[in-house]
Amino acid sequence: MRRFRLSLAAALAASLVLASCGGDDPEGDEEAAEPKGTGDAQVLASTWPLTGLDVTGDASAEKKHPVMVVKIDNTASAAPQVGLGSADLVVEELVEGGSTRLAVFYYSQLPPSAGPVRSMRASDIGIVKPADGVMVTSGAAPVTINRVKGAGIEFFGEGSPGSYRDSGRSAPYNLMVRLKELAGSIAEKPARPDDYLPFGTSKDLPKGQKATSLAATFSAGRTTNWSFQGGQYRNDNTYAADGDEFTADTVLVLRVQVGDAGYRDPAGNPVPETKFEGDGQAMVFHGGRLVRGQWSKADLASPLKLRTKAGKLTVPAGNTWIELVPAKEGKVTFGK
Template sequence: MRRTRTRALVTSLAATALVLSACGGDDGSEGEGGADPQATSAGSTLASTWPLTGLPVKGDDSATQDHPVLVLKMDNTSSSAPQVGLGSADLVVEELVEGGMTRLAAFFYSKIPSDAGPVRSMRASDIGIVSPVDAAMVTSGAAPITIKRINGAGIEFFGEGAKGFYRASGRSAPYNLFTDMTATATLTKGGDRPADYLAWGEAADLPKGKPASRLAASFGGSHTTTWAFRDGGYVNEGTYAAEGDEFPADSVLVLRVEVGDAGYRDPAGNPVPETKLEGTGEAMLFHDGRVVRGTWSKKSLDAPIELSTKQGELKVPAGRTWIELVPREAGTVTVSR
């Protein structure tokens, strides 16, 4: 799937700042009026749910917004505390970056927060993460080689120098870059409702699985994310989010992924890893204090994530989901009953 809407051009000022900051059927059997009743029903179902959560659209809201999905790259180290805006995200993907640390790709669509950050740079790994929903990225920038690849993938992005971005007082660079996302969202236009990020289903239809009240996802370096099931949801016990602004995870989805070399080093000399979010691998879906094991597959970088068990398709219960992209070789996932 390639981007169908025109990709906005980044101004030369913003582009310079980005680089610097990187440091129905053909049988004629149509129903009356020419519409396929089955297709119309399916379209109505999609229009009544949010693409990043599968939750119903309420009131006068619309599943088609006047902006695309926006994915903000957020720092995920102690220097980022307190992170702002995570509580408004529909979905979050945690990915490995250099030095064994992780960075967050926070997806916003049904709700756009005002302030969000700290905003950090893109990686080539993000191509496979954001492309399935034609998302636009909110970023501090990227290395030139990454910007070239992001451009080649047709991904729209906005960075420092663009509307909404500012440096917060009382914080040290590079952890002081924030944006008013309501302002940044006006720089781009929405189109059709995005595709569902995952296949959404009902909790009652989820395979039974096994008890799992805790999990620890280690990325093979100095970072481990630990989750505990409490009061019907999952709590990130090491979160850097501001109090009251934590991401309320209904499910945690762990995908074991291949990690390669992005082909360059960061300013500290660390090799930059690249998560390969295509192919197949082991999947672990945590919901309601239990874990269901299966397999994930992704035919290409811009294809959707598909989940399955030996019994068939595995659907994620509608709700807000945190996805852990844990390295297959160096990472580990520890599960406790």
């Protein structure tokens, strides 16, 4: 149905001249700029759905493959992580044992290889579903597989086209994927997906407060540290290969509820489940400043919405890293 609406909008845009609409004024009397990716179908086709950035030249943002989300391990055993530098967007989520795992989103470009690929969680449903994406995973517990299938998310495990074991790594941290090969095997050629975030510009953001570093603590054993350098945020404790790091224009911290997935991992650790629906506190780190707000998602499949007391809050177009920090056990600190 979404693809039909997009095609219909494209046909109408070719024959009609549409009047532009002003966005909500976040604060003050100045008119806010129209966020990227929220206009007609021609505008949508000229911006990337995961970054809001303009497509260069006359190219279209409608690729011949869906959004591809690779589950990548985020522990020292995974080093070096491969392919992060080509990602459009990354979501970090809590898993068992206090560690975190990455859901790495690819659409505008596909790296030659990505990994190490690890298993998916029920938490991924709320992360992947709004993008109409497919997941690349090493597998999952039977209960998770049933839930992911029930949510209508397609996934590709070991043995799928493009997957291989790197002999230079130790199992289970040696499963990798050649995304271009996998993408070529997927029969469905979808239309451009909807924007993953409510994109805008830096000028749309309220002034906020100065914050040139931040620490997102998921557990006693995992804190992800960021510093603002040269106009972007750099992950100070990344496991990415040198020269293949993900550099964020924005770090979006969302405080989320975490429950029990109902089973344990092979080591006996209870598996947590991030509840990526409902609402909670949001913190937008951009340009060396922090803007506070609230996030909401009507359900797991719904897009993310952001607001301040003054009205709608947008994320400046660019590469975004999303931290899903537990509201109770986690914490977020920042420095000026």
